[in-house]
Amino acid sequence: QTMVTQEPSFSVSPGGTVTLTCGLSSGSVSDTDFPSWYQQTPGQAPRTLIHSTKTRSSGVPARFSGSIVGNKAALTITGAQADDESDYYCMLYMGSGNWVFGGGTKLTVV
Amino acid sequence: EVQLVESGGGLVQPGGSLRLSCVASGLNFNGLTFSNYFMHWVRQAPGKGLVWVSRIFGDGSDTSFADSVKGRFTVSRDNAKNTVYLQMSSLRVEDTAVYFCVTGFPGYSLGYWGQGTLVTVSS
Numbered sequence: 424q425t426m427v428t429q430e431p432s433f434s435v436s437p438g439g440t441v442t443l444t445c446g447l448s449s450g451s452v453s454d455t456d457f458p459s460w461y462q463q464t465p466g467q468a469p470r471t472l473i474h475s476t477k478t479r480s481s482g483v484p485a486r487f488s489g490s491i492v493g494n495k496a497a498l499t500i501t502g503a504q505a506d507d508e509s510d511y512y513c514m515l516y517m518g519s520g521n522w523v524f525g526g527g528t529k530l531t532v533v
Numbered sequence: 534e535v536q537l538v539e540s541g542g543g544l545v546q547p548g549g550s551l552r553l554s555c556v557a558s559g560l561n562f563n564g565l566t567f568s569n570y571f572m573h574w575v576r577q578a579p580g581k582g583l584v585w586v587s588r589i590f591g592d593g594s595d596t597s598f599a600d601s602v603k604g605r606f607t608v609s610r611d612n613a614k615n616t617v618y619l620q621m622s623s624l625r626v627e628d629t630a631v632y633f634c635v636t637g638f639p640g641y642s643l644g645y646w647g648q649g650t651l652v653t654v655s656s
Contacts, residue, residue, distance in 0.1 A: 424600075459642035461583070468633060468646040469575075469583065475640030512583050516641040520597030522573075522585040 425449050427515050429525035435503045435532055443528045444495040445513030451494035457516040458496035460489060463527075464509045472511075473498060500530075508532040535559040535645045537634045542650030545624055549654070553619040555634030555647055560615070568592060568612040570644075571637025574619050576630035577649075584630075588637070589617065602628075624654045 426448040435441035445458055452458060460473040471480045473489035476496060486501045496515075500507055513525045541553040553574075560567050574586040587608045589596045596608050605624075610617040617634060631649040638644030 457641040459638075459640070461643070463583075468648050469643075470646070471638065471642065471644055474638055474642035474644075478640065480638075480644070510582075514583075514585065514643065520588060520595070521599070522588070522641070524575075524583045524585055527582040 427525040432529045442499045446495040461512045537647030539650040550622040557615045567615040572617040573635045575633045578630040
């Protein structure tokens, strides 16, 4: 079964730029996988950041952007802030009415 | 303001059943109503990541499930009550999780999230 892969953890300095990636254990991620990104802080429900590779959800700051980089989907945070410290999950549409999340990336801002 | 409120979680023994409910409000804007939205269930075991569980079409005509719950869980909705249900049976210890109700969104993504309801399967 194809798995969705993410970096387990990442660290960024305040004001810095970080790119989190979302790949497939077999094959490349493309727009037709409809990559989306979700942010979750401890004890809270997730929040939708990005859908359809690069479209920001309403209210999401412009410092969050989505793209395809090489064979992976990517979430870039430009000018990271302390409250961006969260878990970030990507999700891909696998076709036939099935979706799969990646394992999540724990982002530390320090 | 969009609100999704889940209920029905609790403690159940292995092999038991439970039905979760999710009532939606605030979705009537931009010419859309609850019946226009796919609805999903996503779960998260304690200390673990998100796992997609199930999806139902806006009119209830089609459903899909993760392999881990296929044949044990069913999903339904009552659009007159703005409510979606997840019927869980033959529950296993590994089904222990917070279950989130989530709307579908453009581009095969997820949109608005509920706060979740905890299901604990234990003897």
